[in-house]
Amino acid sequence: MKFGDDLRIKTATSWLPPDHETVEDAVATGKLAASEVERIGVAQLSVSSRWSGPEMAVEAARAALTRAxxxxxxxxxxxxxxxxxxxxDMWSPPHFVASQLGTPDALAYAVQQGCNGGAQALQVAAMHLAADPGIGAALITSGDRFLPPGFERWNCDYGLGFGDGGSAxxxxxxxxxxxxWALVSLASxxxxxxxxxxxxxxxxSPTPLWHSSYIDLKRPKKSYMNAYGKERFGEIATTMIRKVVVDSIHDARLEIDDPRIKYIALPRLxxxxxxxxxxxxxxxxxxxxxxxFGAKTGHLGCGDFLSNLADLRDHVPLEPGDVALVVSGGAxxxxxxxxxxxxxxSE
Structure with a gap:
C-alpha cells in the first residue's frame, strides 16, 4: 500500500518498566531451561511490578504527545x-487510553491481529487519515503485561521470552x-x-484457560507440527516475509538494491x-x-513494531533521505x- 507523499509519523515512543528479570535468574529459579538460553537470545526481559498493559500504553502515549x-x-x-x-474483563482499553490522554471525543477502538497488531493498527490509521483528513492525527498505542499464573513469560512459547511495556x-x-519519519508504504x-x-x-472451550493453567502456545504448535511437519510453517513464513518486503519496497517506488535502504528492523523474537x-x-x-533491538526487552508483543520505530530513530545513524524497513509478524x-x-x- 503506497501512501500519499505527506503522511508522517510525528514521533514514536516506548515506555518500559524499571524492573526486569535476567536470563541467569530465570535459569536459577527454574523458569527457563539452560538449553533454551541460546535459542531465546536475550539478556533480560522487562517486567512490570505494578503497571497494567493499558497504563503502560498511556505512559508511552503521553511521552509521544510531549515529545511532539x-x-x-x-x-x-x-x-x-x-x-x-x-x-x-469485558472492558475497552482503547477508551481508557483516550480518556486518560484527554482525547475523550476521539474515535477509539481496538485493532487485534496477534503480535502484528502494531503494524496493522498503523495501516488502519493511515487509511482513516486518507479517507477523513478532518481527523487531524491518529494515535496508535500498545501495552501488555505478561504475568503468572496465566502467563509464563519465559516458557509459554518456543524460542522467545515476553517482556512488558507500552509503545505509541x-x-x-x-x-x-x-x-x-515519512510513512512511505506498508504491505501485509x-x-x-x-x-x-x-x-x-x-x-x-467454554472459558479461558480451559485446556491448561496458563497460556501454553507450545502444546497446540507441537500437535500441529506432529500432524503437518515442521517444514510447512517455515516454507509459508519465508514466502510471506519475502512477499511483504518486496511489495513494500515496490509500493514505495524503490528498487530492492536501492542504496538509500540502510536498515531493516526485525521483530523482537x-x-x-x-x-x-x-x-x-x-x-x-x-x-x-x-x-x-530485543536483547534487553524480549518480545513486546504488539509493541515490537512501534518500539522498533523509536529505537531506529534513537540508536542508528540515519540522514535525511535514508530509508529503513520495519518487519513484523503475528499469529x-x-x-x-x-x-x-x-x-x-525544510529549506
Missing amino acids: NWDPSRVGLVLQTWIYHQGH ALLHHGDGEPDD ATAADLELMLRHGDEF GDYLLDGIYLPVLSDALKAEQLR AWTWSSAVVQVPER
Missing part, C-alpha cells in the same frame, strides 16, 4: 492493540514541522489457514526464530543491515513490512 508538543485535542483517532489480559506512535499529514500478507497452529488438538526464518530470506533479498498469521524514510529538512 502535540495538543491532545488535535487527536481524532485512538487505536489500542494488545495480545494479553488488559486488567479487566503519532500519525498525521505533514505540516512542514519536523517529523521522525496473510496465511489464514495457519490459525490452526494455535488450537490444533484442542476443542473449542529469539535468535533461533530470527536465524531460522527471517534471516535467510532477508539476507537473500536485501543488502540492508539487519537490526535486533496466526499475518506479516507486514513498512518502509519509512527520514524526512528531508
